[in-house]
Amino acid sequence: MKKYILVTINLIIITVWLVSCNSSNSTDKEVMSTEANANIVEVSTAQFINSKMELGTLSKQNFNQSIKTNGFIDVPPANKASVSAVMGGFIKKSNLLVGNNVKKGQLLVTIENPDFIEIQQQYLELFEQLNFLESEYNRQKTLFEEQISSKKNFLKATSDFKSAKAAYTGLEQKLLLMNIDPSNVKLGNISSVIPVFAPISGSITKVNTSVGKFMSASDVLLEIVDDEHKHLELVVFEKDVLNVKEGQVIYFQTPENSLKKYKAEVHLIGKSIDEQNRTVRVHGHLENEHEPFIVGMFVEAEIITNSIQKDALPLNAVLEEESNFYVLVLKDKNDDFYKFEKKAVSIGQKTEDWIEILDSENILSDNQILINGAFIPLE
Structure with missing residues (x-):
């Protein structure tokens, strides 16, 4: 009886082991099958609608050729x-x-300085002397013309008068530069302070x-x-400057707000090259001068030199995995599901909304692609 029970237990253990092995082999087959179909993605119609997915095709979009540079916010020298x-x-x-x-x-x-007093004193003294010297000049002139006085006396009176007048005029201009009113000095109002x-x-x-x-x-x-008329002052390298033309669009951003782009326009291009760093200054007019920029603020800029149409997809349509890029191409659909194939693609330029697709072999041409809702995790 004990032997029968032992044999029965052994048979059960063997049976369980065989079932476990079969189950393990089955799992391996299922894994291999899943890996073989890893590029096929099925989405139910309900999932497609609820996730607001959308199909589309490659389309022509504008991609800009540009020169990247930097500079700062500035104002005209007169400001x-x-x-x-x-x-x-x-x-x-x-x-x-x-x-x-x-x-x-x-x-x-x-500003206060005792020297200011001395200048005003000299001016006042000359002012008082000038009337006498002018009278003496006129008197000697009359005497000389009537041949009563010598020419020497006349020339001396002339020299004294003109020298004093020149000094008087010079001091008067100096007082005006010092923001001192000469008429106040003539009244005897002398100050050691200038504004x-x-x-x-x-x-x-x-x-x-x-x-x-x-x-x-x-x-x-x-x-x-005076920051009423702010502008961009950009630095462009010698090798790029021939591609810059007046009227070209400039997009720029500040490090303080790198998520927002501002717009400007090339207005002036320098006519000489800085010999030290081989660069040329480019002056740009802001689209909106009333943005809260601070004079001297650093900017990173992009001067648009050309625009070309290329095949592109919305950014949301392309998935990046370990430096590789993929899209989901529609292979089949019916009332119950959508079947997509995951295809690797090569990309080019990017904009804020679009990404260039390098489809030289026309693999994606005329194919419908999941352009909205792609790669949303499905439960």
Whole structure:
């Protein structure tokens, strides 16, 4: 009896082992079958509709030939001002900060220097002497014409008068440059302080002063930029510059907002090459000057030099796997399912919406391709 039970158990174990082996072989066959059909994808009609899939074919799309370059946002030279004083001195008043807006003629800073007093004194003294010297000149002229006085006396009076007048005129112009009203000096109003006014309207971009600091005539006190007319200043290499023409479209972006592209147009092309780096400056007008760009902001740009039509598919129609690219080509369909074949393709240029398909052997020509909803994971 025990022997029978043992034999029975052994038979059961053997049977289970045989079934397990058969099952394993079956699985292997199924895996091999799946791998053999890995390029065939079936989608039910319900899945096709629910996933909003769409069929399409290769179409002709414009692809741009371009020159990639970089540069910065700038303004015309007339819209930038480096403010200096005519004469050096100590800063007495300076209330402006970077970012403050100023109007042309607005007071920026005041400068104090004892030398200003001396200039005004010299001007006032010459003003007082000029009346006497002019009278003496006229008197000697009359005496000389009547042959009463010698020519020597007349020439000396003439020289004294004209020299004093020249010095007087020069000091008067110097006072005007120092923003001192000569008429006030003639009234005896002498000041050791001179004002410095804004030469243009705009925003303060640099402040190099502080109260009590001595600034020489060559020092820049402040810098002002009027950004009402911003433009692009691009740098193009010598090898590319002959392909750049006025009127060509420029697309550019800033590192701060690399997802958004802005548009400009080539307006001027430099006529000389920078000998140091063999580049040429290209000036571009912005499509919208009121974008919130900051003068000096770095940009990456693309100058469109030509446009060619090529076979293309929407970006969503192409799948990238390990540096290879694939599309799903319709092989068969009926009321219940769509059958697609996964085909490898070669690609060319890309735009924001399209990708060039290099289909030299016309493998995809006239075939329907899944262009929307391709490669959506199906449960």
